[in-house]
Amino acid sequence: MVSLDDAVIARLKKGEEHFEVLVDPYAAADLIDGKEVDVVQSLAIDTVFKDSKKGTHASEESLQKNFGTADIAEITKQIILKGDIQLTTEQRNKMQENKRNRIIETISKNAMDPKTKSPHPRKRIELAMEQAGVHVDPFKPVSEQVKTIIELLRPIIPISMENVRISVKIPAEQIGRAYGTVRNYGTLEREDWQSDGSWIGIIKLPAGMQTDFYDKLNDVTKGNVSTKILK
Numbered sequence: 001m002v003s004l005d006d007a008v009i010a011r012l013k014k015g016e017e018h019f020e021v022l023v024d025p026y027a028a029a030d031l032i033d034g035k036e037v038d039v040v041q042s043l044a045i046d047t048v049f050k051d052s053k054k055g056t057h058a059s060e061e062s063l064q065k066n067f068g069t070a071d072i073a074e075i076t077k078q079i080i081l082k083g084d085i086q087l088t089t090e091q092r093n094k095m096q097e098n099k100r101n102r103i104i105e106t107i108s109k110n111a112m113d114p115k116t117k118s119p120h121p122r123k124r125i126e127l128a129m130e131q132a133g134v135h136v137d138p139f140k141p142v143s144e145q146v147k148t149i150i151e152l153l154r155p156i157i158p159i160s161m162e163n164v165r166i167s168v169k170i171p172a173e174q175i176g177r178a179y180g181t182v183r184n185y186g187t188l189e190r191e192d193w194q195s196d197g198s199w200i201g202i203i204k205l206p207a208g209m210q211t212d213f214y215d216k217l218n219d220v221t222k223g224n225v226s227t228k229i230l231k
Helices: 025-032 060-067 072-082 089-110 122-132 142-153 172-185 207-221
Strands: 008-014 017-023 049-051 163-170 187-193 199-206 226-230
Touching (some): 017 025, 017 060, 017 072, 025 089, 089 142, 089 207, 163 172, 163 207, 172 207
Antiparallel strands (some): 008 017, 017 049, 163 226, 187 199
16 A cells, blocks of 8 residues: 555546545556556555545445446546546656656667668657657556657657568577577567578567667677668
C-alpha cells in the first residue's frame, strides 16, 4: 500500500455524483500505459470515497448503480482510466521527465532518417523535441504520444518510424556465439545454411536499433561478419 503522504486523489464524476480513491500516482501512470498493476496495493486506503478530504465513503448501493459492481479493484481501474488525477507540481515534473525519457528512448530505437536509413542519436531527438516545443503528458501512453511527436519533429529533422531488413552472413566458426544475437534483435525472416558451414539470414528490426545490432554482432564475431541493408 502507498502511504497517505505519497498518494494523490483520482476522481471521476458520474452524473451528479463524485467518486474518489487515494492512489500511488506512478502506479496509476503504469496502469494507463497498459502495464499490469495490483490496483488495490496501489491505494493508500482500500475504499472508494465520495469526498476523500472529508472521509465520506461511497455507499455500496451507489457503487453498484454507477459502476455495476462493488469490487474496489474494478472501480479503481475505471476511476484511474476515465477520471482525473490530481498531482503536486513536484510529482508532475518528475513524472513528465520519466515519460519524456521513455518517449525519447522509444523514438531513438524505432526511428531513422529515411534518406540515409541511419538511426538518429538520442541527443538529436532531444534537441528537436525542445525546438518543436513538445509537451509531454505524464498520463498519456508512450505509444500514443510518440505518433504525435514524430509529426512535430518532421519539419525539424527527417524522421520516420520504420523497420529495416538486414542481410547477415556469419562464418561457420562464429555461428555458436553470433546466431543467438541475431535472433534476439528482431524478426528472422529467412535463413540458409551454406555448404561451407556458414550461415546467411535476413533479419527485420527497428531502424533505431541498427547501431546496437552492428556493435553487438561485431563484438561476438570479433568483426568476422558481413551485413548489408536490403531495400
